[in-house]
Amino acid sequence: MRDETLAPVADQPSLAERIRHEMDSFTPSEKRAAHLLLSHYPFAGLDTVAGFASRAGISGPSALRFVTRLGFSGFPDFQKHLREELEAQLLSPLAKSGPIDTGPGASALASFANAVIGNLKATVENIAPAEFDAVVTLLSDPRRNIHFTGGRFTGAVARYAESHFRIVRSHVDFIEGQPALWRDRMIEIGRKDVIVAFDIRRYQEDVTALCETGAKQGATIVLLTDPWLSPIARVARHVLPAHITAPSNWDSSAGLLLLTEALVSAVTKRLWDTAKPRMEAVERLRNR
Amino acid sequence: MRDETLAPVADQPSLAERIRHEMDSFTPSEKRAAHLLLSHYPFAGLDTVAGFASRAGISGPSALRFVTRLGFSGFPDFQKHLREELEAQLLSPLAKSGPIDTGPGASALASFANAVIGNLKATVENIAPAEFDAVVTLLSDPRRNIHFTGGRFTGAVARYAESHFRIVRSHVDFIEGQPALWRDRMIEIGRKDVIVAFDIRRYQEDVTALCETGAKQGATIVLLTDPWLSPIARVARHVLPAHITAPSNWDSSAGLLLLTEALVSAVTKRLWDTAKPRMEAVERLRNR
DNA sequence: GCTATTTTGAAATTTCTGATACAGCTTTTC
DNA sequence: GAAAAGCTGTATCAGAAATTTCAAAATAGC
Numbered sequence: 184m185r186d187e188t189l190a191p192v193a194d195q196p197s198l199a200e201r202i203r204h205e206m207d208s209f210t211p212s213e214k215r216a217a218h219l220l221l222s223h224y225p226f227a228g229l230d231t232v233a234g235f236a237s238r239a240g241i242s243g244p245s246a247l248r249f250v251t252r253l254g255f256s257g258f259p260d261f262q263k264h265l266r267e268e269l270e271a272q273l274l275s276p277l278a279k280s281g282p283i284d285t286g287p288g289a290s291a292l293a294s295f296a297n298a299v300i301g302n303l304k305a306t307v308e309n310i311a312p313a314e315f316d317a318v319v320t321l322l323s324d325p326r327r328n329i330h331f332t333g334g335r336f337t338g339a340v341a342r343y344a345e346s347h348f349r350i351v352r353s354h355v356d357f358i359e360g361q362p363a364l365w366r367d368r369m370i371e372i373g374r375k376d377v378i379v380a381f382d383i384r385r386y387q388e389d390v391t392a393l394c395e396t397g398a399k400q401g402a403t404i405v406l407l408t409d410p411w412l413s414p415i416a417r418v419a420r421h422v423l424p425a426h427i428t429a430p431s432n433w434d435s436s437a438g439l440l441l442l443t444e445a446l447v448s449a450v451t452k453r454l455w456d457t458a459k460p461r462m463e464a465v466e467r468l469r470n471r
Numbered sequence: 472m473r474d475e476t477l478a479p480v481a482d483q484p485s486l487a488e489r490i491r492h493e494m495d496s497f498t499p500s501e502k503r504a505a506h507l508l509l510s511h512y513p514f515a516g517l518d519t520v521a522g523f524a525s526r527a528g529i530s531g532p533s534a535l536r537f538v539t540r541l542g543f544s545g546f547p548d549f550q551k552h553l554r555e556e557l558e559a560q561l562l563s564p565l566a567k568s569g570p571i572d573t574g575p576g577a578s579a580l581a582s583f584a585n586a587v588i589g590n591l592k593a594t595v596e597n598i599a600p601a602e603f604d605a606v607v608t609l610l611s612d613p614r615r616n617i618h619f620t621g622g623r624f625t626g627a628v629a630r631y632a633e634s635h636f637r638i639v640r641s642h643v644d645f646i647e648g649q650p651a652l653w654r655d656r657m658i659e660i661g662r663k664d665v666i667v668a669f670d671i672r673r674y675q676e677d678v679t680a681l682c683e684t685g686a687k688q689g690a691t692i693v694l695l696t697d698p699w700l701s702p703i704a705r706v707a708r709h710v711l712p713a714h715i716t717a718p719s720n721w722d723s724s725a726g727l728l729l730l731t732e733a734l735v736s737a738v739t740k741r742l743w744d745t746a747k748p749r750m751e752a753v754e755r756l757r758n759r
Numbered sequence: 760g761c762t763a764t765t766t767t768g769a770a771a772t773t774t775c776t777g778a779t780a781c782a783g784c785t786t787t788t789c
Numbered sequence: 790g791a792a793a794a795g796c797t798g799t800a801t802c803a804g805a806a807a808t809t810t811c812a813a814a815a816t817a818g819c
Contacts, residue, residue, distance in 0.1 A: 242768040290600040295733040312578040343627035431736035448719035
């Protein structure tokens with residue numbers, strides 16, 4: 184575990200923080216429950232057990248075990264805590280530094296930007312540092328092969344990731360989503376491989392199929408998705424959810440890009456001794 | 472079709488207001504319920520019927536009658552409304568505007584995110600609304616052909632743009648940066664064409680060459696670049712600069728993505744009458 | 760590759776909650 | 790001051806929700 188930071192603000196450590204810190208000690212279904220709760224904190228937890236469980240993609244009993252593990256005597260006790268925390272938070276004088284430009288005259292660009300910024304904050308706050316670090320460690324392992332893939336829109340983000348990682352380290356490639364293009368490549372996927380998949384709602388079946396096939400062959404799956412979790416979460420070792428809703432007819436991938444860039448940055452630092460010469464070599468090739 | 476998420480703006484009068492307004496017409500026990508609810512709004516209402524009733528000093532049935540009178544079909548319905556109202560209020564952009572967590576123990580992800588958010592704000596503030604609108608108008612002209620292109624990293628953002636615009640309107644394509652791949656296509660480029668180029672520092676000569684060739688043949692160039700301006704700016708009609716510095720060995724493209732998504736959003740709205748059927752058609756093809 | 764351990768969900772069980780019927784009480788009206 | 794109308798609470802019930810049990814499935818350990 185890394186930082187032992189106490190409450191960043193004045194209030195007592197919220198349940199959300201505790202969950203983030205304990206994230207890596209959770210079982211897979213507990214992690215799912217935790218992700219759901221954190222991504223819609225704390226409202227997801229105010230649902231019924233059955234509702235919460237089904238939204239998290241787990242069974243009722245697993246949801247119960249999750250709250251028991253957090254130290255509550257039962258689901259009602261858990262909900263009571265959430266309500267009280269929420270009330271305390273809402274009644275506290277929230278320091279609200281204003282957004283860029285409020286008011287009806289705000290330009291379309293400015294209000295769109297505000298929404299995106301809100302997404303980025305929510306995304307960061309809902310990701311456990313331990314989970315992020317675990318992914319950094321995984322992607323920094325030079326003995327692993329890293330494969331990036333994504334859906335029709337997220338594919339571009341996957342490419343963006345690949346174009347950076349390709350320079351930082353070796354054994355990096357991009358896999359097109361369409362099954363016809365990866366079927367034959369899968370024979371080489373095994374325990375040494377890591378598949379980093381980008382998949383947000385209107386989840387794509389072909390990407391899911393790719394990950395399921397990979398997982399079956401022993402590959403480690405890292406998933407960057409939305410708070411509702413792509414079905415790939417079922418087979419993923421690590422899940423990093425990003426908020427994507429925007430005042431638009433389209434979802435925003437800015438959160439995914441943020442995570443991607445943060446991962447690139449962290450892995451580059453971690454592998455600096457080997458990454459630096461590689462980056463210099465690339466520069467030399469470009470400048471000739 | 473995806474659901475049309477509207478901006479979370481001017482919400483209807485909250486339940487609290489309605490209760491205050493109708494207070495006079497309540498029976499004595501209804502007034503007790505109302506007072507409790509208003510004095511601990513809305514948390515008191517999230518309790519069980521029995522809990523709410525006993526705190527209000529009334530019986531269960533009276534509490535039920537109270538919520539029925541407010542127009543809800545039952546207690547669960549009433550609670551659902553309260554939760555939704557609360558969530559909408561808490562998640563409104565205002566609540567998310569301070570910096571994330573600036574302490575020394577802040578995670579790497581959080582401080583990276585703060586830098587990116589700073590970039591987004593700076594980007595928005597340095598772009599003239601008129602310039603942005605002009606680009607929207609240009610990209611909304613159905614008689615124009617739109618070509619997207621970009622460098623080794625920004626190319627992914629250009630692809631992202633293309634994959635959205637391709638659905639919203641026709642005559643959209645992506646041009647690979649390498650001259651060998653576009654030389655022959657340039658013969659078709661002329662006055663009716665728009666080239667949208669993404670280019671940030673370590674400016675790529677091949678992208679510059681593409682734009683210069685296009686400009687010479689009468690195409691309109693739109694450039695998304697960094698504040699130091701790619702050389703393409705000399706031939707560009709419109710320039711949208713984005714801040715890109717981050718606490719990393721790499722630049723951040725988040726500002727470019729923000730501009731891209733804002734453009735997609737604005738053009739989609741502008742062309743809604745024709746974009747909607749196109750989007751529906753794409754959905755239908757995907758779902759077969 | 761097999762066993763021991765952990766994790767998980769379907770089904771059964773228990774608890775509790777929201778809803779209702781009805782009788783007593785209070786207030787209003789003539 | 791009596792009857793009618795309205796309001797309220799007790800007792801009860803039906804249904805839903807939380808919880809427990811237990812066997813299957815997955816995982817880890819050797």
